[in-house]
Amino acid sequence: MEKIWTSDADAPGPLIIAEIGTSHRGSIERARELIDAAVESGAECVKFQHVYADEIIHPETGMVPLPGGDTPLYEVFRSLETGSSFLEAAKSHAEGRGIGFLCTPFGERSLRELVQLGCRIIKIASPELNHIPLLEKIAQNEVSAVLSTGVSRLADIEEALTIVQKNRTALLHCVTSYPAPEEEYNLFLLPHMSALFGVPVGISDHSLDPLLVPLASIYFGGACIEKHFTLDRQGGGLDDPVALPPGEFTAMSRAVRHWAVRPREELYAFLVDTYGTERMERVFGDGKKVLAPSERANYGRTNRSIHATADIKPGDVLDTSNIAVLRTEKKLRPGLHPRYMKVIPGRTACRHIPDGEGVLWEDIH
Known part of the structure; x- marks a missing residue:
């Protein structure tokens, strides 16, 4: 796996990714502002989405319930089609600030354009984990893949990993719900999945607390923490209502860096002291990979x-x-x-x- 999974010496512990997604609302000026704020907030990598509506959903999809309410998602995706030049500018700005750049394609066209931009690591969102033609194109292009595993079963993950190259792949455990109930995160899964599949495993966290799931994931050896990032929860981005603004993202980053180098028993004591034993046991879960209750109807x-x-x-x-x-x-x-x-x-x-x-x-x- 490429160096994106290796934190700098000054930033111990898991890689911290600021998921900017579509929070830029199509403005490259806002995208640069988000990247700058992510850097100042402790992120080591930013993630964007390369949207072409026709690669994602059908025009007849209708209204889709999202954190901001029922949304005409196809029309919104159409409005967020930026083209590759936008992402090239965002990538250049991120790299100029010394931060990693990840992007999510949703189909073969967006993947091809990201490869042409020199993106050597591709993030696949949970709904695309079973997009077999897209995964096959990733393997053919020999790019690394970070695969989110929300709304999936073990067989889905195994099938995806038989297509992409395991030595160039990492997994992000995820609950595909917005916001995701913290008690469904089942973080005991992290070491189990890493041992079962032989790849690094981190988390993509959609829960609202800025510290609970990220710090608990460190306790289980999580390799990465991805959190949605926004300048303002009322900013109008699709995921802004569940994203962390700079102040909360900074608090998370600092806590992660602090606890990543402390003994596990001290971290456990802090979590129990802060959140209580019962709450922590629910977040830890039983380590069995099943669909989370909030995901079942969406599978x-x-x-x-x-x-x-x-x-x-x-x-x-x-x-x-x-x-x-x-x-x-x-x-x-x-x-x-x-x-x-x-x-x-x-x-x-x-x-x-x-x-x-x-x-x-x-x-x-």
């Missing part, structure tokens, strides 16, 4: 499946002009697993598949 919907991208009539041939691997979300019907994109093109429809709906085996010959 198969938040992650990817094969959807129609045009109105498909009986007798039509299915190919990349009328099907795609997309998130389903709440309104549409989920389709077949993305692994079947190897065999679906060339088949013919045996019944009508409405534009946007998931493609099922009974739909095709």
